[in-house]
Amino acid sequence: DAGVIQSPRHEVTEMGQEVTLRCKPISGHDYLFWYRQTMMRGLELLIYFNNNVPIDDSGMPEDRFSAKMPNASFSTLKIQPSEPRDSAVYFCASSFDRLTLHFGNGTRLTVT
């Protein structure tokens, strides 16, 4: 089992550019989560999917953020346009029971 795979590992972009983060969950896991981690706010849940359907997106900061899950093995988190305050580590996690999360190694995003 390869675990949750995220790409890219690091992303540096300029303010105003579009950023797309990618995630491949563990096969067989019906739940997929996107988290953001910062020193100031810790781990924050942005959105989660069940069977590819978005269930709770109340944590998405604003309309600049969007997430999709076109199939059971792939999800994207897009920020357009990006801003410096979006700089953080973004984690994807998957779960078979909604409770025990298996995290990827994250994407470190820097917006200059």
Add this chain to the structure above:
Amino acid sequence: GESVGLHLPTLSVQEGDNSIINCAYSNSASDYFIWYKQESGKGPQFIIDIRSNMDKRQGQRVTVLLNKTVKHLSLQIAATQPGDSAVYFCAENSNNDMRFGAGTRLTVKP
């Protein structure tokens, strides 16, 4: 609102000693708790969990204690090793809402 918090942001222990990491929670409706370990450059990893109908659960070198009376959770690591150095998070679940604490950084001195 209710939140998960940690008593100690940092903890430094000598290799071979036992470590105790504490977590306070305020939501009395929480029924499931998890400890995660996050090493530098990696995502959080599941260590051990406990349900609210238990007060103790043991794993390999780790023990989680739950005191519902005072809403306190602790993680005990026996014979702490350099590889245990990481940030440890507690997480609580209530009505399928999983919330993470701020984390405690554990440093193991050789």
